[in-house]
Amino acid sequence: MLELDRVEARYGAISVVRGVSLTVAGGEIVGLIGPNGAGKTTTLLTIMGEVPCAGGVVRLRGKAISGLPTEATVRRGIALVPEGRHIFANLTVAENLRLGLAGRQSRDGLDADMDWIHGLFPVVGQFRERPAGALSGGQQQQLAIARAMIAAPTVLLLDEPSLGLAPSVIDTVLGALSDIRARGVAILLVEQRAQLIAGFADRTHVLSNGRIRMSLTPDEAQDTDRMIAAYLA
Amino acid sequence: MQTIQAIIDAIAVGALYALVAVGLALVFGVMRLINFAQGELITAGAYSLYLTRNLPLVVSIVVCFVVCVALAVAIERVAFRPLRGASPATTLVATFAVAFALEAVWLIAFTPQGKTADLLSALNRTATHGSLHLRWVTITELVAGVVLLGGTVLVLNRTTIGLHMRAAASDFRAARLLGVRADRVIRAAFAMSGFLAAVVSLLLTVQQPLVTPTFGLDVTILALVGAVLGGIDRLATATAGGFLIGFISSILGDELPASLSNFAPSFTFLVVILVLLIRPAGLLAPLGQSGVDRV
Numbered sequence: 001m002l003e004l005d006r007v008e009a010r011y012g013a014i015s016v017v018r019g020v021s022l023t024v025a026g027g028e029i030v031g032l033i034g035p036n037g038a039g040k041t042t043t044l045l046t047i048m049g050e051v052p053c054a055g056g057v058v059r060l061r062g063k064a065i066s067g068l069p070t071e072a073t074v075r076r077g078i079a080l081v082p083e084g085r086h087i088f089a090n091l092t093v094a095e096n097l098r099l100g101l102a103g104r105q106s107r108d109g110l111d112a113d114m115d116w117i118h119g120l121f122p123v124v125g126q127f128r129e130r131p132a133g134a135l136s137g138g139q140q141q142q143l144a145i146a147r148a149m150i151a152a153p154t155v156l157l158l159d160e161p162s163l164g165l166a167p168s169v170i171d172t173v174l175g176a177l178s179d180i181r182a183r184g185v186a187i188l189l190v191e192q193r194a195q196l197i198a199g200f201a202d203r204t205h206v207l208s209n210g211r212i213r214m215s216l217t218p219d220e221a222q223d224t225d226r227m228i229a230a231y232l233a
Numbered sequence: 234m235q236t237i238q239a240i241i242d243a244i245a246v247g248a249l250y251a252l253v254a255v256g257l258a259l260v261f262g263v264m265r266l267i268n269f270a271q272g273e274l275i276t277a278g279a280y281s282l283y284l285t286r287n288l289p290l291v292v293s294i295v296v297c298f299v300v301c302v303a304l305a306v307a308i309e310r311v312a313f314r315p316l317r318g319a320s321p322a323t324t325l326v327a328t329f330a331v332a333f334a335l336e337a338v339w340l341i342a343f344t345p346q347g348k349t350a351d352l353l354s355a356l357n358r359t360a361t362h363g364s365l366h367l368r369w370v371t372i373t374e375l376v377a378g379v380v381l382l383g384g385t386v387l388v389l390n391r392t393t394i395g396l397h398m399r400a401a402a403s404d405f406r407a408a409r410l411l412g413v414r415a416d417r418v419i420r421a422a423f424a425m426s427g428f429l430a431a432v433v434s435l436l437l438t439v440q441q442p443l444v445t446p447t448f449g450l451d452v453t454i455l456a457l458v459g460a461v462l463g464g465i466d467r468l469a470t471a472t473a474g475g476f477l478i479g480f481i482s483s484i485l486g487d488e489l490p491a492s493l494s495n496f497a498p499s500f501t502f503l504v505v506i507l508v509l510l511i512r513p514a515g516l517l518a519p520l521g522q523s524g525v526d527r528v
């Protein structure tokens with residue numbers, strides 16, 4: 001579904017993503033982990049077209065999409081749940097959700113999707129008319145994912161969705177991701193902490209200094225922390 | 234009665250300035266740009282009224298709206314879109330450049346001598362109620378102010394483009410990452426500001442039928458001062474600021490002796506500097522907000 005082929009990105013003269021290749025098929029969760037500053041966020045922003053792709057190519061269903069503006073990328077079916085959630089605090093929960101429609105290609109099946117999303121994240125329906133800024137961090141994260149799913153994406157990118165959340169809330173969020181995967185969505189999940197997604201993702205790539213240093217199967221990933229510590233040392 | 238009359242007149246002038254301030258705030262909201270060229274839209278509308286003075290009134294009015302909206306959209310497309318992402322200083326200089334360029338066009342096309350656009354002068358007639366003498370233009374300004382402010386709020390709160398504009402005003406990048414189209418949102422803001430400028434042109438030519446190349450600039454500068462004093466990053470505070478400055482200048486214009494009212498602009502700007510030193514986010518901004526630095 002989503003394919004990165006030796007993708008590069010830089011800020012000015014500084015090369016931040018240096019030839020990253022990976023694929024995510026529909027119904028798969030692929031993990032991307034690595035230390036702070038490794039280039040994880042930049043990789044996701046490059047997929048979105050928000051940071052220019054300086055080398056290599058991003059493909060969606062076999063078609064090159066690198067070079068498209070962000071708005072067009074979203075409409076092609078890639079949604080990003082950004083780092084720090086970026087909820088519109090002064091808009092209501094319902095308005096935040098409606099913004100997700102901006103990236104949706106057609107209204108077909110919208111009612112059914114809405115029902116499904118409300119089932120997945122009941123808080124979103126419960127607090128419809130509240131300002132989104134009044135929600136807790138975990139509720140905001142659920143709103144951010146719900147908002148991304150309104151666009152009916154075929155690829156979902158998540159940037160550290162667990163950041164700052166209590167363990168029980170993280171379980172809720174990861175549980176929802178399983179449901180989303182079951183719908184056939186391709187999920188690329190960025191996290192800093194390996195243990196969160198080890199065993200959960202179908203594959204986990206370790207990014208450091210802009211390069212993928214190793215790729216782990218779920219079994220290997222059980223022992224990730226030690227391996228990464230050894231590798232990065 | 235005379236006081237009431239002065240207050241009603243001042244409210245009407247305030248409404249006019251509020252409309253100018255709304256136009257400025259709409260563009261500022263989505264672009265973080267103070268559009269000095271806004272005044273030229275008003276001037277353009279006024280000259281279009283002069284040029285179409287021999288056509289039926291309805292046609293003149295429609296042409297005025299078309300000119301203002303089209304010019305607003307064209308300015309965005311030609312001057313500001315290529316600069317998107319440039320530093321705020323660059324875009325600010327660009328708005329000055331556009332304003333000066335258009336002013337030069339007015340000078341060449343229409344000469345510094347005023348042209349008369351008095352199509353709506355019938356509105357200068359007074360309606361008398363008891364001892365109250367209201368000019369129709371005053372009433373029209375009040376109605377236009379209420380209707381257009383209400384309309385703007387409705388567009389922002391009840392339509393999809395309005396929702397996108399509000400989202401873009403608070404976090405443009407996050408909005409774009411959701412698929413909100415930057416071009417459309419910005420064009421909508423400029424088109425709305427052009428529409429408001431057309432209304433201001435129509436009303437202003439009633440009071441001041443002599444159109445000169447700086448026709449729109451003077452109102453816009455004062456409205457801008459009001460909007461910044463109120464807090465230009467919020468529609469409500471910018472509008473209130475614009476209203477207040479119009480209201481106050483109308484009252485002062487009535488009350489001050491001529492020798493003092495010549496200095497009114499200097500005093501106004503002195504007050505602006507003082508206020509901005511003390512409350513950079515604007516007089517009406519919520520406490521604890523430190524300034525407009527969300528660029």
Ligand SMILES: Nc1ncnc2c1ncn2[C@@H]1O[C@H](COP(=O)(O)OP(=O)(O)O)[C@@H](O)[C@H]1O
Pocket residue numbers: 011016034035036037038039040041042043
């Ligand atoms: N907008 C930017 N301009 C310049 N450098 C940036 C920018 N964003 C990130 N960087 C740098 O790029 C590197 C990778 O950042 P990022 O992709 O955010 O890493 P991660 O998400 O893995 O923590 C870091 O060294 C960071 O300082």
Ligand SMILES: [Mg+2]
Pocket residue numbers: 040041042083159
């Ligand atoms: Mg990051």
